[in-house]
Amino acid sequence: MADSVAAKRYGRKASDAARLKTAGVVLAGGRSVRFGSPKAFGIHQGRYFYERAVDALAPVCDAVVIVTREALKERFPDHLSVITDHEDYQGLGPLAGIYSAMCAVQADRYAVLPCDMPFMTSDVTARLLEAAGGQNVCAVRLGERKHPLVSIWSRAMLEPLRKALDGGRYRVLELLEQADAEWLDGSTLVPDAGDAERVFRNVNSPDQMKA
Structure with missing residues (x-):
């Protein structure tokens, strides 16, 4: 089962019993074949990708957990x-990671980032949290490309996540469609709209590290 750890602030533990307003979630369990x-x-820039993701979340979240x-x-x-x-959903992809984080950390909402966006910054995640509306899930799109893992999830999604996993429905976009997710224009979340492609770049090979 998901490790029953207390959420930690960046270097400090939060109480097991504390209900946090916002928890950050870094998804870092992919196979990284490419x-x-x-x-x-x-x-x-001298820091691991996962550290860059934590850096982007820690200033705007009450705690950060890495899955x-x-x-x-x-x-x-x-x-x-x-x-x-979670022991019932090991290796089942991002939805399992988000569900496991929700089980491990009590919070009202969860700011999710994949570990392969090393150009992401806390300024952008702060704007994302501020722009997130009343939907149970809010995610980013850039033109026609959707970034479902750059997203804000309400704790109300815990049960829909469990049902999707139990039903063998592991596609993130499918669940977001069912949840009527709100899609935010990523170009409005970066200080310079011309930099959006770089900020939201999923790095799948070392060659893509060129800014």
């Missing part, structure tokens, strides 16, 4: 909250 090694440990697979868990430092998928 990248050639675990993307969480790719490096940009990874068992084989990588010991590579993360002890001062961070790191969990693996």
Whole structure:
């Protein structure tokens, strides 16, 4: 089952019993086949990709949790909250990771980022949180391209997530469609709209690190 860890502020533990307003979730359990090694440990400007994701979330969240697979868990430092998928849904993709984070950390909403967006900044995540409306899920799109894992999830989505996983429905976009997710224009979330493509770039190979 998902590790029953207390959520940690960036370097400080939060109470197990505390209900947080916003928890940050870094999804860092992908297989990274095209990248050639675990993307969480790719490096940009001297910092691991997962550290860049934590850096983008920590200033605007009450706690941050990293969801990874068992084989990588010991590579993360002890001062961070790191969990693996719930025992019933191990290795079932991003929805399992988000569900597992919700089980491990009590919060009203969850700001989710994949670990493979090393150009993301806390300014952008702050704007995303501010722009998120009353929908149970809010995610980003840039033109015709959707970024469902750059998203804000209400705790009300815990049960729909469980039902989707139990039903073998693992596609994030399918669940967002069912939840009538709100899609925000990513170009409005960055200080310079011309920089949006870079900020929201999913890095799948080292060649894509060129700014």
